[in-house]
Amino acid sequence: MDRLSQVFAALADETRRDMVARLADGDATVSQLAGSYRMTLQAVYKHLRVLEHAGLVTRPPGPQPRRVHLEVEVFDLMDAWTERYRRRAEQRYRRLDAVLAEMRDEESQHEQRGGHRGRPEDSGHPDDS
Amino acid sequence: MDRLSQVFAALADETRRDMVARLADGDATVSQLAGSYRMTLQAVYKHLRVLEHAGLVTRPPGPQPRRVHLEVEVFDLMDAWTERYRRRAEQRYRRLDAVLAEMRDEESQHEQRGGHRGRPEDSGHPDDS
DNA sequence: CACCCTTTCAACCAAGAGGTTGACTACCCG
DNA sequence: CGGGTAGTCAACCTCTTGGTTGAAAGGGTG
Numbered sequence A, B: 001m002d003r004l005s006q007v008f009a010a011l012a013d014e015t016r017r018d019m020v021a022r023l024a025d026g027d028a029t030v031s032q033l034a035g036s037y038r039m040t041l042q043a044v045y046k047h048l049r050v051l052e053h054a055g056l057v058t059r060p061p062g063p064q065p066r067r068v069h070l071e072v073e074v075f076d077l078m079d080a081w082t083e084r085y086r087r088r089a090e091q092r093y094r095r096l097d098a099v100l101a102e103m104r105d106e107e108s109q110h111e112q113r114g115g116h117r118g119r120p121e122d123s124g125h126p127d128d129s
Numbered sequence C: 001c002a003c004c005c006t007t008t009c010a011a012c013c014a015a016g017a018g019g020t021t022g023a024c025t026a027c028c029c030g
Numbered sequence D: 001c002g003g004g005t006a007g008t009c010a011a012c013c014t015c016t017t018g019g020t021t022g023a024a025a026g027g028g029t030g
Helices: A004-012 A014-024 A030-033 A041-053 A071-107 B003-011 B013-023 B030-034 B043-053 B072-109
Strands: A067-070 B067-070
Touching: A004 A014, A004 A041, A004 A071, A004 B003, A004 B013, A014 A041, A014 A067, A014 B003, A014 B072, A030 A041, A071 B013, A071 B072, B003 B013, B003 B043, B003 B072, B013 B043, B013 B067, B030 B043
Parallel strands: none
Antiparallel strands: none
């Protein structure tokens, strides 16, 4: 499972998102966190491990009450991904607008002509995910 | 399952993320999409339904080759969420920096004094996810 | 109408995720 | 050293997920 999948999967769970929210206000220990949820400590611990494997959270080793720390930089990963495709889609819209504008221009130049219904499709996409 | 969970869960799958990438370059039909993956058309269709339920994709009803359309606005939902907690964590850092600076100041004012090791913890968090 | 292509539904299966209980390890403090 | 608290591991259960095959609708076009 690649990194991005792990991050998205980690945040797809409401409990884990709530933990992130909780940790944004300050580090906490496993048992402190467990106090907030109606499930066993072990279940909370499992959630924590998911967040940890996704890199959303770190637990610097040390003395007994180990504190869980949120690593917000991981959000940048998601942002980069979404931004990439948001941008592409927007560019496509702009291109489409341009094409439509062009068609309008042509139509108004030589008024009334046959219906040209060519679909500008089928441009092979370069297959990067 | 709430909306945000659906969106994150939808994007937690590599195949579905690739579909989003593919659709960012233009709408496509189910069978066109299916051509790109080494799984049955029905499996692709299932993925599409997940994306659709998450609101990441729409399929305006109409004549037979139904085209799948990407709805990038949904990304705003995720952005809003991440931004919220990123901001909180940053504010917390700033506050921590301020506290540390203050401690340094006090120390340098009346040089050498007893160790005051009060942990500024336990501020009840307002429990919103 | 009959055909063909696209889309959709349904039943089934293997693997994974979220949760539980129970036991075991690690550390701190008296 | 002994006990208590915090953290961890492991086995088990159930429900969901990603995938399969097989079959049924939908809807243009000859």
